[in-house]
């Protein structure tokens with residue numbers, strides 16, 4: 310406790326020392342206000358930093374919610390897709406032969422050369438298999454109707470058609486699931502009627518990149534691949550597809566895939582619940598082509614220019630799946646998230662206008678306004694206090710001046726003059742220098758007052774003191790010691806030199822005529838008494854002043870307007 314109070318007092322003393330060094334109170338006031346301004350700005354800035362952190366976290370959470378929701382949905386669908394592949398693999402491994410499958414396979418053998426055909430086990434509980442002719446298959450470079458495996462594959466697909474029929478259709482993200490076989494048939498969750506469209510449908514399935522990309526030479530890892538049938542500026546008919554190959558016993562049978570129409574992704578983003586509902590969420594593919602967005606109609610101008618997209622790409626290319634991040638782009642705040650179950654990017658763009666309208670924007674505005682108000686108040690109080698301090702300072706200076714000077718003649722008054730004269734005499738004594746005193750009195754001053762009035766007398770006093778000051782060196786000092794009596798001390802000056810100075814002043818005063826009233830010129834004169842320290846071997850100022858006064862009296866007696874330096 311003692312140590313703490315000791316430290317505080319040391320600190321207080323240090324502050325006092327600094328303040329005492331800053332002699333001007335104006336400087337102290339300026340310093341105090343700068344300190345308060347600096348502290349308030351620092352606090353506001355700290356609040357702004359905290360607020361910004363909360364804003365960034367809010368934006369990140371907002372996008373995270375959408376990313377997690379989309380990821381969960383995609384994960385569920387991909388799990389289903391892999392389940393369908395496993396079901397096909399089990400069926401290929403252990404085919405089930407029932408009357409119905411045998412009948413369907415027999416139908417296939419009958420219809421296989423027709424341009425299109427359809428097999429269905431149970432109208433209510435399974436989906437139809439739709440197929441094309443042997444001739445069509447023979448013409449496709451990736452197609453192959455292998456006689457040894459075709460029946461087993463068809464049987465397995467018929468089994469799958471039961472399972473696919475059971476799948477839940479009430480999904481947040483509408484999609485289509487299908488199996489496209491290299492053997493010239495397909496099974497889809499959105500089956501076509503048994504008509505000529507089957508051929509064009511199958512044709513479309515097997516020419517798309519999601520089919521060809523699953524050929525062993527194109528996908529040696531046999532992994533899931535995402536592909537897009539994408540056309541910039543057009544969303545109708547565009548698809549985002551996840552596809553897995555179906556391989557068994559060294560043969561590539563076909564592709565199991567699910568595709569999302571871009572509209573369904575669009576709808577998903579529009580209805581996804583994210584906290585602030587402000588900003589635009591966009592889904593990009595791995596080449597940063599926009600696929601879907603949370604706004605109904607995207608602005609005609611792309612949201613990002615090519616260099617901005619390149620900037621985003623440079624940040625996200627090194628990122629792994631599931632990574633999140635943010636960056637600032639002019640006035641926009643961009644948050645991005647790489648999805649776990651899709652090799653694309655989810656981006657949220659939050660503009661400055663949206664930010665200002667949001668909660669954080671409002672708090673920031675209030676904070677800025679408060680800071681500005683405080684700064685304004687601080688400035689106003691600074692102006693007022695500075696004015697007060699200025700007034701006090703000039704009042705103090707006036708009082709100090711009045712305490713030391715005579716207001717009429719602007720020479721030292723008696724008290725201040727005697728104090729200074731004493732110090733000067735002591736200094737000269739210490740340095741064994743000569744020291745002289747001149748006592749001066751205006752001649753017949755009373756008659757000037759009587760003839761011309763008191764104010765004219767004042768004018769004469771002012772005039773005489775001005776001539777007196779002008780005749781002195783810098784080291785000499787003069788003071789008004791009585792009504793029309795003046796005293797001058799001259800350090801480092803002998804009696805002879807002082808007498809010369811007195812004579813010079815006398816001549817100066819007497820040589821000029823003074824206009825006291827219109828047409829009334831007067832010539833004034835003064836008498837002088839001079840004494841010096843060497844002469845009396847005495848440096849006591851009061852005594853020297855008395856000697857000089859005595860000699861002044863002699864000068865008056867001898868007829869005035871003269872200098873007397875002896876008794």
Ligand SMILES: Nc1nc2c(ncn2[C@@H]2O[C@H](COP(=O)(O)OP(=O)(O)OP(=O)(O)O)[C@@H](O)[C@H]2O)c(=O)[nH]1
Pocket residue numbers: 717750751752753754755756758762763764765766767770791792793865869
């Ligand atoms: N106008 C004016 N008169 C002053 C002031 N102080 C003193 N006096 C007047 O100065 C006069 C001094 O008169 P005296 O002491 O009789 O001396 P004198 O008339 O100068 O005559 P001698 O000294 O003998 O030459 C008085 O009448 C004072 O009233 C002042 O500040 N202003």
